Amino acid sequence: MIVLLDNIRSAFNVGTIFRTADALGIKKLYLAGITTSPLDKYGLENKKLTKVSLGSESSVAYEQIVESVDVLNKYADYTILALEINQDSKDLYQYLAESKVDSDKLLLIVGNEVEGVAKNLLTKSHRVVHLPMNGIKESLNVSVAFAIAAYTLTYFKT
Numbered sequence: 001m002i003v004l005l006d007n008i009r010s011a012f013n014v015g016t017i018f019r020t021a022d023a024l025g026i027k028k029l030y031l032a033g034i035t036t037s038p039l040d041k042y043g044l045e046n047k048k049l050t051k052v053s054l055g056s057e058s059s060v061a062y063e064q065i066v067e068s069v070d071v072l073n074k075y076a077d078y079t080i081l082a083l084e085i086n087q088d089s090k091d092l093y094q095y096l097a098e099s100k101v102d103s104d105k106l107l108l109i110v111g112n113e114v115e116g117v118a119k120n121l122l123t124k125s126h127r128v129v130h131l132p133m134n135g136i137k138e139s140l141n142v143s144v145a146f147a148i149a150a151y152t153l154t155y156f157k158t
Contacts, residue, residue: 001108003107004109008112013142015057019053080127082122085139101156108146131148
């Protein structure tokens with residue numbers, strides 16, 4: 001699985017995603033837009049990120065990029081899933097029950113904590129999926145949602 005982090009603003013969230021990506025054997029993280037990197041613009045360690053990543057920034061391949069859409073073009077032969085809840089999204093578990101997903105040829109997009117996945121990325125995705133929620137809130141913290149979705153996509157077998 002390849003993961004695109006689109007404009008994730010919290011270094012703590014990005015660090016947690018790195019740690020989860022390491023645990024799941026994610027091939028590569030693309031850090032797009034304002035998504036913070038393990039190294040700042042001066043090449044110094046981002047201490048907020050590395051505090052929670054616990055060294056996984058060294059074991060997970062990553063690349064800082066400007067334009068998210070470039071990643072979608074690069075992986076055009078992959079199944080592209082956006083993790084977002086909207087009127088057209090499908091429950092992740094229902095989607096997996098109805099579809100064959102090869103996690104080796106999967107690109108998962110995770111978006112900004114407030115705005116979610118950008119509209120231009122949603123329209124280029126093969127499917128928009130969401131995690132079902134039973135409470136009054138419609139979403140989880142981005143790093144928690146990523147962990148649940150990525151774990152499910154990695155280990156769910158159809």
